[in-house]
Amino acid sequence: MRVLLKPPVMNAVTTPTPHHPFNEAQWLRILFLIADTEQWLQQLHKDIFYQLPLKQHKKLLRNNWYLSASVLAHILERHYAPMARHPGAGKFTIGVERIVAIIKEAFAATPQPVPQSCNQQRVWDAGSIVGYDVAGSATQVVTVIADAAGRIVTAFPGIIANVMPDGSGSP
Numbered sequence: 001m002r003v004l005l006k007p008p009v010m011n012a013v014t015t016p017t018p019h020h021p022f023n024e025a026q027w028l029r030i031l032f033l034i035a036d037t038e039q040w041l042q043q044l045h046k047d048i049f050y051q052l053p054l055k056q057h058k059k060l061l062r063n064n065w066y067l068s069a070s071v072l073a074h075i076l077e078r079h080y081a082p083m084a085r086h087p088g089a090g091k092f093t094i095g096v097e098r099i100v101a102i103i104k105e106a107f108a109a110t111p112q113p114v115p116q117s118c119n120q121q122r123v124w125d126a127g128s129i130v131g132y133d134v135a136g137s138a139t140q141v142v143t144v145i146a147d148a149a150g151r152i153v154t155a156f157p158g159i160i161a162n163v164m165p166d167g168s169g170s171p
């Protein structure tokens with residue numbers, strides 16, 4: 001004999017229908033739970049960044065040059081040499097605290113548009129070798145990409161490869 005079970009309901013709040021009217025009290029409880037959780041996570045985010053041995057931590061957390069924990073995790077996962085992932089990407093060979101410090105310093109660079117994108121790039125000379133670029137050459141240049149609002153999207157050693165009109169890479 002087979003017993004059919006209903007799949008678990010994944011939505012915490014059901015979409016209002018004639019059979020399920022909008023439950024404002026439940027919706028408000030969930031909204032406040034999400035808001036409280038978001039504030040707690042933002043505080044954790046600040047706390048984790050303040051553990052880095054840097055001066056002027058607030059420069060990383062300002063609204064117009066914002067490095068989130070998830071973006072830093074992306075940068076490290078893709079572009080940090082000790083992480084054995086994404087072998088075709090440029091890799092930082094310096095410590096995490098230096099990577100974050102360079103991202104902070106890059107705010108001083110003049111933003112330039114990223115070709116074929118709405119994002120902006122800041123190219124920063126760190127003054128010493130920081131890793132190797134996508135071609136495998138040692139570099140002291142770091143590119144930081146941010147969206148139009150200034151939220152950092154990624155950062156990597158080297159520069160964005162030029163794209164020729166025919167779609168091929170730089171010669």
